[in-house]
Structures are given as structure tokens and as C-alpha cells.
Amino acid sequence: MWQVIGQERAVSLLQHGLEAGKLAHAYLFTGPAHVGKMTLAKNLAQALNCEAAERPCLKCPGCLKIDAMRHPDVQVIGLLQKEDATEAKLIGIEQIEYMQHDANLPPFEGKHKVFIFDNADLLSLPAANRFLKTLEEPVPNVTFILLTVNDKQLPLTVISRCQRLELAPMSLAAETAALIEKKGLEPQRARLLAGLSHGCPEWALDAINDDSLLQRRDEDLNKLLGVLGADYEERFAYVAQLAAHFSQDRGAVYRVLDLWRDFWRDLMLQKLGCDDMIINIDHKAELVEMAPIASELEQIKGVIDSIQSCAEHLRQNANTRLALEVLMLDIPIKEGGLIKAV
Ligand SMILES: [Zn+2]
Numbered sequence: 100m101w102q103v104i105g106q107e108r109a110v111s112l113l114q115h116g117l118e119a120g121k122l123a124h125a126y127l128f129t130g131p132a133h134v135g136k137m138t139l140a141k142n143l144a145q146a147l148n149c150e151a152a153e154r155p156c157l158k159c160p161g162c163l164k165i166d167a168m169r170h171p172d173v174q175v176i177g178l179l180q181k182e183d184a185t186e187a188k189l190i191g192i193e194q195i196e197y198m199q200h201d202a203n204l205p206p207f208e209g210k211h212k213v214f215i216f217d218n219a220d221l222l223s224l225p226a227a228n229r230f231l232k233t234l235e236e237p238v239p240n241v242t243f244i245l246l247t248v249n250d251k252q253l254p255l256t257v258i259s260r261c262q263r264l265e266l267a268p269m270s271l272a273a274e275t276a277a278l279i280e281k282k283g284l285e286p287q288r289a290r291l292l293a294g295l296s297h298g299c300p301e302w303a304l305d306a307i308n309d310d311s312l313l314q315r316r317d318e319d320l321n322k323l324l325g326v327l328g329a330d331y332e333e334r335f336a337y338v339a340q341l342a343a344h345f346s347q348d349r350g351a352v353y354r355v356l357d358l359w360r361d362f363w364r365d366l367m368l369q370k371l372g373c374d375d376m377i378i379n380i381d382h383k384a385e386l387v388e389m390a391p392i393a394s395e396l397e398q399i400k401g402v403i404d405s406i407q408s409c410a411e412h413l414r415q416n417a418n419t420r421l422a423l424e425v426l427m428l429d430i431p432i433k434e435g436g437l438i439k440a441v
Contacts (some may be wrong), residue, residue, distance in 0.1 A: 104135060123262035127236055144213035147210065155265045189226070192225045195230050205240075220252035220253055222257075278292060320382065
């Protein structure tokens with residue numbers, strides 16, 4: 100029973116290979132964050148080591164150990180935490196050498212060794228070249244699974260020796276149905292989480308287990324709604340806070356910008372009458388109120404473009420505060436029920 104939600108094509112391909120005894124010795128799973136790459140990799144590692152007739156059973160000692168990542172024959176290779184508490188920026192050659200040594204030893208407890216490369220695009224060039232030797236000479240009972248959001252960052256020589264499986268985001272309807280069926284969520288909640296996760300169900304699963312994800316999103320979205328009615332002085336004070344935060348946690352600021360983009364996209368959908376595609380369904384009242392007073396679609400599109408270009412500038416290391424201030428000038432002010440273009 101494969102745990103990964105969606106990804107029927109990849110699952111059936113792997114299942115078929117497993118039954119026919121014709122799995123590749125190296126796989127490359129590509130797809131956005133939270134789409135299910137690690138879950139699929141763990142399920143494949145379980146299937147390769149499972150003792151049950153229907154693999155992976157998820158219940159035998161081997162499956163349970165792999166689920167908890169405590170199986171000696173299944174390892175995740177990623178960024179190392181260094182002694183000085185900083186993280187390495189790349190997966191280094193010494194990690195590959197250590198792995199190669201390990202790969203040449205027989206399985207310790209299970210039937211099959213599996214090495215999962217988390218963020219395989221972070222392999223340093225020397226590490227990738229070293230790893231290539233292993234990929235060129237497959238070792239029996241050893242499988243490599245490379246996970247990446249962006250395989251363009253990997254050398255072509257590495258990609259060409261792996262079977263590449265692309266894990267695409269799920270449709271809103273399919274993810275909603277899966278969350279209802281597999282996780283027993285109420286339809287409204289399943290629909291909200293499916294929308295917020297952008298088709299990547301692992302985010303929804305995280306949000307089910309960790310209330311702080313939705314709380315943070317509510318706080319950020321409420322600040323956005325506050326910004327709409329705020330004058331420039333208040334907006335710039337908010338920008339100063341956001342910019343100060345950026346140096347410690349860049350991800351948090353990108354998350355806020357994504358949230359804003361989604362909100363304005365929702366407003367456009369509401370205005371077009373496509374409200375079945377809206378992400379922020381729990382803020383429907385605000386969208387319904389704002390849709391008629393947003394003067395034109397062009398205006399909404401302009402705001403979405405400004406948000407995108409602000410994120411782009413931040414990625415290119417522009418002055419954070421300046422980029423956010425420019426965005427604040429581009430976002431219309433909601434005044435007495437009217438949105439006026441700046
Ligand atoms: Zn099992």
C-alpha cells in the first residue's frame with residue numbers, strides 16, 4: 100500500500116517494476132516542494148525491503164523502521180550540520196566517498212540498500228563527478244533515489260543515468276477528494292487545505308498535524324488586509340518590520356508575497372465569476388466585497404505583476420526595504436469602499 104497521495108503514474112510504474120523485478124538502479128524524482136518526493140522514495144525503500152506479499156505493507160518491522168528512518172540499510176544524504184552549528188551549503192565529496200564505501204558492503208539488516216539524496220541539486224560538482232562512477236557501475240541490491248525541485252541544476256551526466264519521474268502537483272478536485280477519503284477531513288477543510296497547498300498534499304498533511312501553519316497564514320493574511328486600508332506611513336512601518344525579518348528568514352517573506360499573490364489572484368477569479376477555483380475560501384466575504392469595487396481586471400493584474408517582480412528583485416538580492424516599499428506604492432488603497440489606483 101503506497102502512502103504517497105496522488106502520483107498514480109509514478110506509483111504504477113514503480114509497482115510494475117517491482118513485480119517484474121525490473122527496477123532501475125537509480126531514480127530521479129523531480130517536482131515542487133511538498134509534492135510527495137520523499138514519501139514516494141521511502142515507500143520504494145520499504146517495498147524493496149518488505150517481507151510481505153503485497154509490498155510495501157507499511158506494517159512489518161522493516162517498513163516501520165524505514166518509516167521512522169531508523170533502518171540501517173536506508174539512508175538520507177543531505178546537507179551536513181557542521182560542528183560550528185552552521186549548515187554546509189553543498190553536499191560534499193566526502194559524503195559521497197563515505198556512501199560509496201557503505202554501498203559496497205552487503206545489506207546489514209534488510210534485503211536492499213537505498214540511498215536517498217534530499218535536494219540532489221545541492222551536490223557539489225566534485226561530489227557529482229565522484230557519484231557518477233557509482234552510477235556507471237551499478238552494485239546489486241543498491242538503489243539510489245535523487246530528489247530535486249529543479250533538475251536543471253544537476254549535471255546532465257548524472258540525470259542521464261537515472262530513471263526520471265516527474266511528480267506534478269495534483270488538481271484541486273483530486274487533492275480535495277484524497278484528503279476527504281484518506282484523512283477523513285470535512286469537505287470544507289479539505290478544500291481549503293488543498294487550495295493553500297497548491298496541489299502539493301504533503302503541505303496539507305503538515306498543516307493537519309501542525310496548527311501553527313494555518314495560524315501563521317491567518318496572521319499574514321490579516322496583515323495584508325490591514326495594509327489595504329492603511330496609509331503610506333503605516334505601510335512603510337510594516338515594510339520596515341518585514342525587511343528586518345528578511346535577513347533572518349528569507350523564506351517567511353517569500354511566503355508572505357506568495358500569500359498576497361494568491362489573494363489578488365482570488366480577487367481576479369471572483370471578479371470573473373470563477374469562484375470555484377479560489378484558494379482563500381475562508382475569506383470569501385472580503386473577496387465578494389472587494390470584487391465589484393476593484394475597477395478593472397487590468398488593475399488586479401498590475402498588482403499581481405508587482406508582487407511577482409518584488410519577489411524576483413528580492414531573489415536577485417535587491418535592497419529589501421526598497422523593493423517592498425515600491426510594492427506598497429503599487430498596491431491600491433482601500434478607502435471608503437473604493438480602491439483607487441496610485
Ligand atoms: Zn512491510
